Amino acid sequence: MPRVGLFIPCYIDQFYPQVGLASWRLLRRLGIEVEFPEEQTCCGQPMANSGCAECTRPLAEKFLRIFGKYDYVVAPSGSCVSMVRNHYAQWLSGREGFDHLRANTFELCEYLVDVARVSKIDGDFPCKVGLHMSCHGLRELRLARSSELMVKPFNKVRFLLGQLRGIEIVELTRPDECCGFGGTFAVNEEAVSCLMGRDRLADHERAGAEIITGFDTSCLMHLEGLIRREKKPLRVMHVAEILEQARLS
Amino acid sequence: MIGHAEKAAPFAANEKRAHWHDQALWFVRLKRDRQAESxxxxxxxxxxxxxxxxxxxxxxxxxxxxxxxxxxxxxxxxxxxxxxxxxxxxxxxxxxxxxxxxxxxxxxxxxxxxxxxxxxxxxxxxxxxxxxxxxxxxxxxxxxxxxxxxxxxxxxxxxxxxxxxxxxxxxxxxxxxxxxxxxxxxxxxxxxxxxxxxxxxxxxxxxxxxxxxxxxxxxxxxxxxxxxxxxxxxxxxxxxxxxxxxxxxxxxxxxxxxxxxxxxxxxxxxxxxxxxxxxxxxxxxGRSTILGQETFRRSLSCIRCGACMNTCPVFRRSGGYSYGYTIPGPIGSLLAPLRDPKNFASLPFASSLCGSCSDVCPVKIDLHHELYAFRQDMVRGKRVPLAKRLAMAGMSYVLAQTWAYRLAGGLMRGIVPRMPRALVYGPWNPWGRQRELPPMPRHSARGLIQRDLTQKGAK
Amino acid sequence: MSSRDSILAALRRNAPATSPLPEPPAGIVYPDPAKQFAEAFTSVGGKFVRLARREDIDPELEKIEAYAHARKIASLVAGIGRSNVDLNGLKDPHELEGLDVAIIAGEFGVAENGAVWVPGSALGPQRAIFVVTQHLVLVVPASELVHTMHQAYERIRFQGLGFGVFISGPSKTADIEQALVIGAHGARSCTLFLVG
Structure with a gap:
């Protein structure tokens, strides 16, 4: 049995604990003996995204210290995993265990499809769902084909959701346009960020979505902030929540 | 020099016009997709x-x-x-x-x-x-x-x-x-x-x-x-x-x-x-200088097709003039500060780093990775406001200590919901100008997971 | 040091380690290149006409309204069209202004994009003719089609060429609100006869 460490991003831990819990329960129910190391905090992305390389270093080192011992690391976040896989080398290159960590840190859906080889998820979810393909999972982890690339279409997240009975994944006019969260971009470029977010919501509304789901709660947090301010009849759920809730029903 | 965000805000505020601009360019992107598919x-x-x-x-x-x-x-x-x-x-x-x-x-x-x-x-x-x-x-x-x-x-x-x-x-x-x-x-x-x-x-x-x-x-x-x-x-x-x-x-x-x-x-x-x-x-x-910079030399491969502008969700909603340089958009956000980092310090940050530019670029310039890297240059060159740099340093300190992180998180979740709305959503809170803050739940995820484990154990 | 030498020195100083120069990919092969060419040429606003024989060109020309009503016609394709402008008599390309129709031989066509290769030698004494004329007619032998630009450049010899142009349809612009308008500065229409 491989040792699997669960990384719950800081903003999920603090603001969306149900996403963390759903990820934990989902993995356990699928027979994966996942552990939650208590010392974990944050991958360092907010600092890295702001260009503060030296402020990122201690967090990258901390991450390696905590998670280096696991066979696999799983996180319900595309952008945090991308941070480990695509950006940590700047601080950790050559460190003992880093190559292993980098090669074995996975986004949740990616882990279920590519590593755990989950081909069937039982459950009902009779809702109209809009799938938000967050950019880092899409273009940095290649969880799906991005609309710019002329390669064979695939979508690991859609594959998992598509297992559920009754689910209808609505077709968006722009299948993978950025929602405008972008980490610190959301506050640095508040005006453009919010317009981008509202445009995404409009696309999901037009397509008839009742729920917007995705694999990055950060994007969903931004969209939910707009939804709640404008009192729109939409709600957001992380993919893990949907997969977990559907199993219970 | 006025930064991108300040120039973009009025463009985005005229929502009807911004949407028109966005649609016009998105239409070109779709035409590009059809041609590329062929x-x-x-x-x-x-x-x-x-x-x-x-x-x-x-x-x-x-x-x-x-x-x-x-x-x-x-x-x-x-x-x-x-x-x-x-x-x-x-x-x-x-x-x-x-x-x-x-x-x-x-x-x-x-x-x-x-x-x-x-x-x-x-x-x-x-x-x-x-x-x-x-x-x-x-x-x-x-x-x-x-x-x-x-x-x-x-x-x-x-x-x-x-x-x-x-x-x-x-x-x-x-x-x-x-x-x-x-x-x-x-x-x-x-x-x-x-x-x-x-x-x-x-x-x-x-x-x-x-x-x-x-x-x-x-x-x-x-x-x-x-x-x-x-x-x-x-x-x-x-x-x-x-x-x-x-x-x-x-x-x-x-x-x-x-x-x-x-x-x-x-x-x-x-x-x-x-x-x-x-x-x-x-x-x-200035091009020969760029050639000498390992991180940024790929920007010299640009064939000036403009596809990165058409696909950029920020460009489409902020307009070419918000960049203040001959070449706007993602590629301009590299070329401008490469030439003049002082006056164009905001441009590497004028991106959500969505990466659509890199995937659309016909010569595969890793635009969003270069923008990401450029941000570090801007911080090293102290071209990012001191307040922001200090905020990041403080955040880094808290996040690096598990106890401090847990304490800060708990305090925030405990205090913010009890604060008057006017205080939370003041002008100092750019997140809250058009958006609600995330919910401040009683328990953290780690708390719920612990409880789950304990209950399982009890069973 | 001259600017030339200082630029070259800077480039030598700053150049990265050499990476290999790849060969272009093979490129798509169309089952029916003539059909693909016709589609591409039409999609760029050109008018495509397939003719079996050279003799069919003149009657087809008369069907082009601009040609039927043209006052000044210059043909650079021997034996084709009612040419009434003596191009060799022009002292200056500006005298081409007012030309209604020019008939020019294309050397070959490219199926993938409807482009026609016109070398300078096909343009007569004043190369401006293809762009100054109000309407353009291109004549291309059906045997001379290539699939892609890769094959196109295998054919072209630049040694001593001086000038050459790929023409793909009429002049056009979309600079006003992305609305496509045919006839910007060059030819207002472009008819292509694929012959044989």
């Missing part, structure tokens, strides 16, 4: 184009010498300019020595970069931009807002009004066909009267000593086959080694730029027009 080897082409550029830049001095030799054999006069000032002086001297006072230009981002027009105009030369979009912005005394679609920020009514004033078209007329016809008549006169034509260069070929200019309107062809003197200006990075490399780039260029299979005219110059002369000015203007 080529089964699209991704292979991109990879090849990227590798050809990387190779050429690695041996650029040799190839430039080869180009110069072959161009000279083709009776093309080759000039070299270290910077914008030298470039402008060379062009002016060619014109002045021949007593030329009327110049027609086709699109050249390099001459925009060098501010050639005002330089020549100050010296008594009438300069007419002949690309329709460029002519429109020239008549408005504005720079282009997009490198391929210079007047994309304008509505046809704006152009109708402009042409009424400048070209005497009917008041209130805004039909694009009518306005284009008026411009055609106006510019034909300019072509007929011009004594010299100036063009940019899309690609120059070392092995043949010639170069290629692409247009849809035919303005470069008019401007270089009627007057006796043709001056072409190019950054050295426009060079490719072999004529067969042109196939790779021409297959990508128009498809990426405007979603056409190829431009109407793809003109190959390997010598002067009958009885005339042909000059080419090879320009550095």
């Amino acid at each position: 080529i089964p080897e699209w991704e292979e082409l991109r990879q090849t184009a990227s590798a050809i550029k990387a190779h050429t830049l690695s041996r650029i001095a040799d190839y430039l010498e080869e180009f110069e030799r072959n161009a000279t054999n083709n009776r093309i006069q080759v000039h070299w300019a270290c910077d914008a000032a030298e470039h402008n002086a060379i062009v002016h001297k060619i014109l002045a020595d021949r007593g030329i006072t009327r110049l027609v230009k086709s699109k050249s981002m390099l001459t925009e970069e060098c501010h050639l027009n005002p330089y020549l105009e100050a010296r008594g030369i009438e300069v007419t931009d002949t690309d329709l979009g460029e002519r429109i912005v020239q008549l408005r005394h504005e720079p282009p807002s997009h490198i391929v679609l210079p007047a994309i920020h304008l509505k046809k009514e704006d152009i109708g009004e402009l042409f009424h004033k400048e070209l005497g078209t009917q008041a209130g007329a805004s039909d694009p066909k009518y306005l284009t016809e008026a411009a055609r008549g106006h510019l034909r006169q300019k072509f007929m009267a011009a004594q010299a034509g100036l063009t940019g260069v899309n690609f120059a070929v070392a092995e043949t000593g010639g170069f290629v200019v692409c247009t849809n309107e035919g303005n470069a062809d008019m401007g270089t086959s009627l007057p006796r003197v043709h001056i072409a200006c190019m950054g050295f990075e426009k060079l490719v080694p072999r004529s067969k490399d042109l196939a790779v780039f021409l297959r990508l260029l128009a498809r990426s730029a405007t979603g056409q299979p190829v431009t109407s005219y793809t003109t190959h110059f390997h010598g002067p027009v009958r009885g005339g002369e042909l000059h080419i000015v090879i320009v550095d203007n």
Whole structure:
């Protein structure tokens, strides 16, 4: 049995604990003996995204210290995993265990499809769902084909959701346009960020979505902030929540 | 200098107009997708184009010498300019020595970069931009807002009004066909009267000593086959080694730029027009410095197709002028601060780092990774406000200590819900201007997971 | 040091390690290149006409309204069209202004994008003709079609060529609100006869 460490991003831990819990329960129910190391905090992305390389270093080192011992690391976040896989080398290159960590840190859906080889998820979810393909999972982890690339279409997240009975994944006019969260971009470029977010919501509304789901709660947090301010009849759920809730029903 | 965010905000605030701009450019992106889909080897082409550029830049001095030799054999006069000032002086001297006072230009981002027009105009030369979009912005005394679609920020009514004033078209007329016809008549006169034509260069070929200019309107062809003197200006990075490399780039260029299979005219110059002369000015203007920067040298591969602008969700909603540089959008957000980091410090941050630009780029420039890396340069160079840097340092400290992180998180979740709304959503909270803050739940995820474990254990 | 030498020196100083120069990919092969060419040429605003024989060209020309009503016609294709302009008599390309129709031979066509290769030698004494004329007619032998630009550049010899242009349809612009308008500065229409 491989040792699997669960990384719950800081903003999920603090603001969306149900996403963390759903990820934990989902993995356990699928027979994966996942552990939650208590010392974990944050991958360092907010600092890295702001260009503060030296402020990122201690967090990258901390991450390696905590998670280096696991066979696999799983996180319900595309952008945090991308941070480990695509950006940590700047601080950790050559460190003992880093190559292993980098090669074995996975986004949740990616882990279920590519590593755990989950081909069937039982459950009902009779809702109209809009799938938000967050950019880092899409273009940095290649969880799906991005609309710019002329390669064979695939979508690991859609594959998992598509297992559920009754689910209808609505077709968006722009299948993978950025929602405008972008980490610190959301506050640095508040005006453009919010317009981008509202445009995404409009696309999901037009397509008839009742729920917007995705694999990055950060994007969903931004969209939910707009939804709640404008009192729109939409709600957001992380993919893990949907997969977990559907199993219970 | 005012940053991107400050200039973008009013553009985005006019939501109707911003959506119109967004749609216009998204339409071009969709046309690009349809064209790219029609080529089964699209991704292979991109990879090849990227590798050809990387190779050429690695041996650029040799190839430039080869180009110069072959161009000279083709009776093309080759000039070299270290910077914008030298470039402008060379062009002016060619014109002045021949007593030329009327110049027609086709699109050249390099001459925009060098501010050639005002330089020549100050010296008594009438300069007419002949690309329709460029002519429109020239008549408005504005720079282009997009490198391929210079007047994309304008509505046809704006152009109708402009042409009424400048070209005497009917008041209130805004039909694009009518306005284009008026411009055609106006510019034909300019072509007929011009004594010299100036063009940019899309690609120059070392092995043949010639170069290629692409247009849809035919303005470069008019401007270089009627007057006796043709001056072409190019950054050295426009060079490719072999004529067969042109196939790779021409297959990508128009498809990426405007979603056409190829431009109407793809003109190959390997010598002067009958009885005339042909000059080419090879320009550095900071490019050789970029070549020396490992992280950013790939930006020199750019073929100026503008696809990164059309696909960029930020560009579409902030407009070309919000970047404040000749070349806006993702590629401009690299090129501008590479040239002038002080004045363009905000541009690497004018991106959500969504990566659509990198995936759409026909030469596979890793635009969003370079923007990410550039942010670190800006912080190291202290070009990011001290308050932000301190905030990040504080955040880093808290996040690095598990106890501090847990304490801070718990306090925040405990206190914020009890604070008066006016205090939480004050002007100091840019997140909350248009958005609600995330919920502040009682328990953290780690708390719930612990409880789950304990309950399981109890069972 | 001259600017030339200082630029070259800087480039040598700053160039990265050499990376290999790849060969272009093979490129798509169309089952029916003539059909693909026709589609591409039409999609760029051109008018495509397939003719079995050279003799069919003149009657087809008369069907083009601009040609039927043309005052000044210049043909650079021997034996084709009612040419009434003596191009060799022109002293200056500006005298081409007012030309209604030019008939020009294309050397070959490219199926993938509807482009026609016209070398300078096919343009007569004043190369401006293809762009100054109000309307353009291209004549291309049906046997001379290539699939892609890769094959196109295998054919073209630049040695001593001086000038050459790929023409793909009429002159056009979309600079006003992305509305496509045919007839910007160059030819207002472009008819192509694929013959044989």
